[in-house]
Amino acid sequence: MLRTMRHLIGATVAATDETVGELDDAYFDDRHWAVRYLVVRSDEADHAAPLMVSPVAVEAISEDASRIDLAVDKESVEKAPGVGHEQPVSVQRERAYYDYYGWPYYWQGPGVWGAWSGAAGMRMLPVGVPPDRVVADELSGQEEAEAGAAGSGELDETSRHLRSANEVIGYFVEATDHEVGHVEDLLLDPDSWRLTAVVVDTSNWWFGKRVAVPSEHFVAVDWETETVSVDLTRAQVKAEHEYRPEDAD
Numbered sequence: 001m002l003r004t005m006r007h008l009i010g011a012t013v014a015a016t017d018e019t020v021g022e023l024d025d026a027y028f029d030d031r032h033w034a035v036r037y038l039v040v041r042s043d044e045a046d047h048a049a050p051l052m053v054s055p056v057a058v059e060a061i062s063e064d065a066s067r068i069d070l071a072v073d074k075e076s077v078e079k080a081p082g083v084g085h086e087q088p089v090s091v092q093r094e095r096a097y098y099d100y101y102g103w104p105y106y107w108q109g110p111g112v113w114g115a116w117s118g119a120a121g122m123r124m125l126p127v128g129v130p131p132d133r134v135v136a137d138e139l140s141g142q143e144e145a146e147a148g149a150a151g152s153g154e155l156d157e158t159s160r161h162l163r164s165a166n167e168v169i170g171y172f173v174e175a176t177d178h179e180v181g182h183v184e185d186l187l188l189d190p191d192s193w194r195l196t197a198v199v200v201d202t203s204n205w206w207f208g209k210r211v212a213v214p215s216e217h218f219v220a221v222d223w224e225t226e227t228v229s230v231d232l233t234r235a236q237v238k239a240e241h242e243y244r245p246e247d248a249d
Contacts, residue, residue: 002196002248003065005165005186012067013040013053015074023068024050027089027162028186032112033195033215035188036162037083038068052083055119055193056103071123076101088161112194119193163221165195172227173200173213175234183228184210187248198228199243211240212247 005026013020025039038053059071070077081096083089098105103122109115116122171183181202186195197212213230220229230237 001063001190003061003188003190004199004248005169005188005195007065007248008061008068008188009166011061011065013038013070014067015070015072015077018074020051020053020070020074020077024166026165027052028165028195030161030163030218030221033218034112035165035193035195036106039085039164040077042078049082050085051077052080052097053077054097054101054103054106056101056106056122058119058193061190071120072101112192118191167223168221168228170226171221172225173198173237174227174229175232175237176230177233180205180230180234180237187212200237200240202238205234206238209238210243211237212243213237213240 009023009025011023013023021040021042021044023038024041026035027037027039028035035055038055038058040051040053042051053070057070057072057077059069061068080100081093083093083097095105101123104114104116106112106114106119106122111117113119113122165186169183169185172179173181173183181200181204183198184201185199187197187199188194189196195215197214198218200211200213202209202211213232217230217232218228219231221227222229232240
């Protein structure tokens with residue numbers, strides 16, 4: 001079942017022992033359109049800054065999307081190195097965060113989650129095997145060379161740019177021939193943590209029609225103009241699957 005980011009925001013985030021806080025935002029990369037961090041707002045006075053939680057730490061999302069259960073305890077979440085909220089996010093901070101948990105880096109390998117099929121699999125490593133050794137065993141040739149560069153902090157610049165889901169919702173959508181509407185919501189696949197589609201409100205042209213445009217058609221995000229661009233014409237956007245609330249929870 002797909003989830004909508006609008007619905008998921010505000011969900012209770014619970015560690016294995018205690019509640020951590022509420023989901024305030026999510027940071028995703030605009031290359032794979034995958035959520036990389038959950039931004040959790042704690043109601044405790046000594047945690048004024050939001051806590052960052054990787055989907056690797058998520059055990060499950062409740063059926064009604066009101067609760068996100070983690071596979072780690074509250075102390076681990078609170079003591080994890082801060083990733084920060086500045087743009088672009090520092091690669092060194094991301095490395096420190098993943099090293100703290102002993103997880104492999106999501107940017108090592110060809111897939112959305114590197115050499116792993118999903119985020120959850122990244123925390124299921126053999127006991128005593130360093131993450132970089134596991135990745136080296138699973139990659140070869142050019143992929144291994146790229147993984148080595150990533151492990152030394154030499155990431156491609158696009159890997160460093162994480163986007164705020166809250167920020168992007170409301171952005172204008174620019175087709176190849178004209179503006180076509182605005183981002184109303186983002187559809188999340190909770191298994192892969194990919195934002196598989198963008199709900200585009202085209203009401204300015206087609207009387208309230210909303211369409212779910214696959215995220216692979218979105219080719220650029222411009223912070224300054226608050227615009228996301230698609231590689232489709234207005235007519236092609238209109239022809240995409242019409243979105244209905246029952247399509248997701």
